[in-house]
Amino acid sequence: MLQSIPLEKALQILHEFSAPRGIEEIAVAEAFGRILAEDIIAGFPLPPFNRSPLDGYALMAEDTFSAAKDNPVRLKLTQTVYAGELPSAPVIKGETTAITTGAPLPSGTNAIIKFEDIKKDGDYILIFSPLKPGDNFVPAGEDVVEGEKILVIGEKITPASLGLLVSLGRGTVKVFRKPRIAVFSCGDELLDIGQPRQTGKIYNSNLYAITAQITEAGGLAVPIKSVPDDKNKIASALNQALQENDLVITTGGVSVGEKDYVKEAIKISNINTLFWKVGMKPGTPAVCGERDGQLVIGLSGNPAASMITFVLLARPIIQSICGKKGENLPEVKAVMDVPFKKKSGQRRFMRAVLTWKDGIYHAAPAGIQSPGALKSMLQCNALIDIPKGHGPLDIGDEVKALLLPEGYCM
Ligand SMILES: Nc1nc2c(c(=O)[nH]1)N[C@H]1C(S)=C(S)[C@@H](COP(=O)(O)OP(=O)(O)OC[C@H]3O[C@@H](n4cnc5c(N)ncnc54)[C@H](O)[C@@H]3O)O[C@H]1N2
């Protein structure tokens, strides 16, 4: 069994099992936040026809070249085109068409003047300044040309991508299937919501924090009741969770204590242990296994450690299973504004608050860094990646920071 491996190596191993688990075609109305499983090629241009961007008059710019304040040009008004209608005739020299915003332009026109800028004179309009060809003229395909690839496999569907899909007449779209991700915590000390407080016991907060993290990552979280410190019970929970889901995440019971049974339960369930312990603090004792291509990711029970290991180790794998392309967390440089006294015997991911000031990120520790201290995660918007063996950090030291996903921080 591999033991105490660098985070990058751990990710490389897990990525062997991170292929998407299938494609489904869903209604565009349901597709916000999903990951595209097809490239979207425009079947027609946007806008689909030459159109007016304002309420006014469509005309030939050449007719207005001599227009001046004291020498207006007179054009004959021959028709009105409203948005949703079609012009009944082209515009010829000396004529104009009244037009509303979004209406198709009659052929022959190459400029539009706002109705506030003309004077009506019976069936004629008076124009007091010249227009150039193309003034206020929105050509078909200004936004998207026919045949253009506007969305690409692996991109997240945003409000704008939904708008574009519908503009192109799409009612459904192919997306990667959301992986079902079971999550449960191990520990005799765990109480669930609603159970009365008991001395020596604590509430199972990890289940809810990790469930939310799975949802943020794009997975379909399947939270499961906590399992006592019993290797056979943990093994059977793992078995069942693997049968019904694409991936299983556990918390607790991964260290060296007498009742830390997850590693043993993994063996009992015929899950192949991929590695135990990752060179990072917090979250060192994470254990990962695989059975028939499905992963089990066992995180530390400490609430902050489990959240941090989730974001660094599990999130990129989940995102990849979701079909998402690209890096996990954006990396930026920051300067320490507040010292951090501790040495880092191991590579440490320090919870930090980053603020943008004078063209640079400034970093301060987010609070107590112990792996069980969860409150520090509230304000934490970044993790400072401190290399193994690094001494204390002083004010002004430059550090590497990983920006946490939006939605993690208050
Ligand atoms: N002798 C040693 N002891 C420990 C070592 C070590 O190397 N030698 N490693 C420490 C490190 S590092 C970590 S991290 C923890 C990890 O322990 P486990 O993953 O086995 O987690 P537990 O012991 O089950 O729990 C740790 C801590 O977190 C609380 N907890 C557990 N589950 C939950 C939950 N669902 N919600 C909220 N809080 C939870 C639990 O009560 C403990 O306080 O091991 C060190 N020990």
Ligand code: MOO
């Ligand atoms: O690895 Mo543990 O460092 O205490 O979270």
